[in-house]
Amino acid sequence: MNWDWNVVDDFMPRFWDGVLVTLQALAVGSLIAFALGLVWALAQRSARVWVRWPVVAVTEFIRNTPLLVQLFFLFYVVPNFGPSMSPLTTGIVGLGLHYSTYTAEVYRAGIDGVPAGQWEAATALSLSRGRTWRVVILPQAVRRVVPPLGNYVIAMLKDSPMIATIGAFDMLGEAQTFSNETFTTEALTVVGVAFIVIAYPASLLIRALERRLVR
Amino acid sequence: MMSSEFFTTWFLPGIWITVQVTVCAAxxxxxxxxxxxxxxxxxxxxxxxxxxxxxxxxxxxxALVLMFWMFFALPLFGWQLEPLWAGVSALGLTYGAYGSEIVRGSLAAVPAAQKEAGIALDFTRWQRLRLIELPQAWPEMMPPFNNLLIELLKGTALVSVITVADMTFAGNLLRLGTNETTPVYTLLLVLYFVLAFVITRGMRMLERRAKAGIGERPEKRGGVGTKSGGVGTKPGGVGARSGARGESLPAGPRSVGGGR
Known part of the structure; x- marks a missing residue:
């Protein structure tokens, strides 16, 4: 075993670049996942079969196929027909799209969890559809939805190194190129430890949030 | 499109490798x-x-970083693993950790009276576990294990980046060789979906058997594909703390946030 702290020192500037890219991908990816997931969830509740069915089929398909292959698909196949995007953009879109199918389920369960009496009360008060959603249903659904959404952000963090495979310079991408240039492996270990250091406090935070929001 | 020769030398063995990795890691x-x-x-x-x-x-x-680490860094600590086994161990270690939460949760969900009955009958700890707790917890574990297995199947695609020739690897080879991307990657996605579907069917069957074994009727579940009742759970959710029961319930207040 040979561990050289100098190598770690050399890697540090690049490591912080990688952390920034990872966090950036995570932030934008989460926003996409949260927004798109809500769209899927509402579409799945649609009364029209021709809206509901395709959305259910597409989300099931995306959820049951590997993110890695989806990234390859977005990066190598989609440019044949449509826009070609940079590795990082592709990665962010891929992460967001993949996780939107999970968040859709979270929203669905959160909305279904609002007691039927709340809907009936809104009808009895003759609130409009928009008002029912805005002031009655969604505020109650949100507190059930926040902790699981947080969990998916952590899960996304752990899947984010996959974007290195299509050439984005996140933590893993930086570590890989650094290791290849210097024939060392300390960088990989540093990144591995970094994941635990980021993910563990984050999961503690979400547990605390869960205790407060879900009674 | 891919030649039949390519198909038989890379793609079919690739599917087999994917299945092998899934089974071994599971x-x-x-x-x-x-x-x-x-x-x-x-x-x-x-x-x-x-x-x-x-x-x-x-x-x-x-999982990906762990796999890389086992493949590149572990040899320097004097432990050379074959790529396939590096992949299998990385997947097994990660998903095993998620699975431990399912096991713990569903064992904790066995009613306390059952354990007390075991104590009253002077069963040893091991007898209680084997004859009372596990048989009752087992059916509860099935739906979350199904979700986890599908996550594992999806995770096996990662072994292609440490040079294991699974089906994703075959797809990448074909891309490098011919620049044809659309048919290969579409085929890959469909194949993974089919495998996931097969796993779900198999697990449903196991669950029905397990429930019949303790005299319970399987709950009716609608829905297509692999939804398996509950929230499409990604493992490792902290919310899954309360364990398997909360996750396997159909949509309801308890299935969000795992429970309390």
């Missing part, structure tokens, strides 16, 4: 899940602590 993961899950309910605090630490570390770890 077996390793199951051993770890049960070992750690039981250890986390141990009476000795040191056993609980070690198992808990294992769970926290491997749940916080990215």
């Amino acid at each position: 077996a390793l993961g199951a051993v770890i899940a049960f070992g750690t899950g039981l250890a986390r309910g141990s009476r000795l605090w040191i056993v609980r602590f070690v198992a808990g630490a294992y769970f926290e570390v491997f749940r916080g770890m990215s």
Whole structure:
């Protein structure tokens, strides 16, 4: 075993670049996942079969196929027909799209969890559809939805190194190129430890949030 | 489009490798899940602590980074693993950690009266576990294990980046060779979906059997594909703390946030 702290020192500037890219991908990816997931969830509740069915089929398909292959698909196949995007953009879109199918389920369960009496009360008060959603249903659904959404952000963090495979310079991408240039492996270990250091406090935070929001 | 020669030399063996990796990693993961899950309910605090630490570390770890680390860094510590086994161990270790939470949760969900009855009958701890607790917890574990297996199947695509020739690897080879991307990657996605579907069917069957074994009727489930009742759970959710029961319930207030 040979561990050289100098190598770690050399890697540090690049490591912080990688952390920034990872966090950036995570932030934008989460926003996409949260927004798109809500769209899927509402579409799945649609009364029209021709809206509901395709959305259910597409989300099931995306959820049951590997993110890695989806990234390859977005990066190598989609440019044949449509826009070609940079590795990082592709990665962010891929992460967001993949996780939107999970968040859709979270929203669905959160909305279904609002007691039927709340809907009936809104009808009895003759609130409009928009008002029912805005002031009655969604505020109650949100507190059930926040902790699981947080969990998916952590899960996304752990899947984010996959974007290195299509050439984005996140933590893993930086570590890989650094290791290849210097024939060392300390960088990989540093990144591995970094994941635990980021993910563990984050999961503690979400547990605390869960205790407060879900009674 | 791919030549038939390519198909038989790379693609079909690739599918077989994917299946092999899934099965081996699932077996390793199951051993770890049960070992750690039981250890986390141990009476000795040191056993609980070690198992808990294992769970926290491997749940916080990215499977891909772990795989890279085992493939590139472990040899320098004097331990050379074959790529295939590096992949299998990385997947088994990560998903085993997630699985331990399912085991712990569903064992904890067995009604306390059952355990007390076992004590009253003067069963040893091992007898209680084997004859009373596990048979009742087992059907509860099925739906979350199904979700986990599908996550594992999706995770096997990662072994292609450490040069294991699974079907994703074959797809990438074809891309490099011919620049044809659309048919290969579409085929790959469909294949993974089909495998996931097969796993779900198999697990449903197991669940029905397990429930029949303890005289319960399987709950009716609608829906297409692999939804398997509950929230499409990604493992490692902290919300899954309360365990398997909360996750496997159909949509309801309890299935969000795992429970309390």
